[in-house]
Amino acid sequence: MTSANMPFFDTVAYCEVTTRKIDSMPKGPAYENCAGNQAHYRSIIGAAIDAKQFKESKVEQCAKASRSAYEGMWYCMNDQPFS
Secondary structure, eight states, X not given: OOTTSSOOOOHHHHHHHHHTTTOSSTTOHXXXXXXXHHHHHHXXXXXXXXXXXXXXXXXXXXXXXXXXXXXXXXXXXXXXXXO
């Protein structure tokens, strides 16, 4: 597995759903923050995958278990709780 074929989350849909009650307008500040965070975590995860820091099975397990897209996946891959 590489960063090019790592698990994919639709961050636009994820951030729209998770920020709809927080932002008073579509794609407001909370959405922009969420999208930025997801892009950051995706790049970190991609770099870690390319550096072979995690086994493919762990990456796939955490992608399936994550309810908070890339951020939750990162915490899972590092065996840390995410609230």
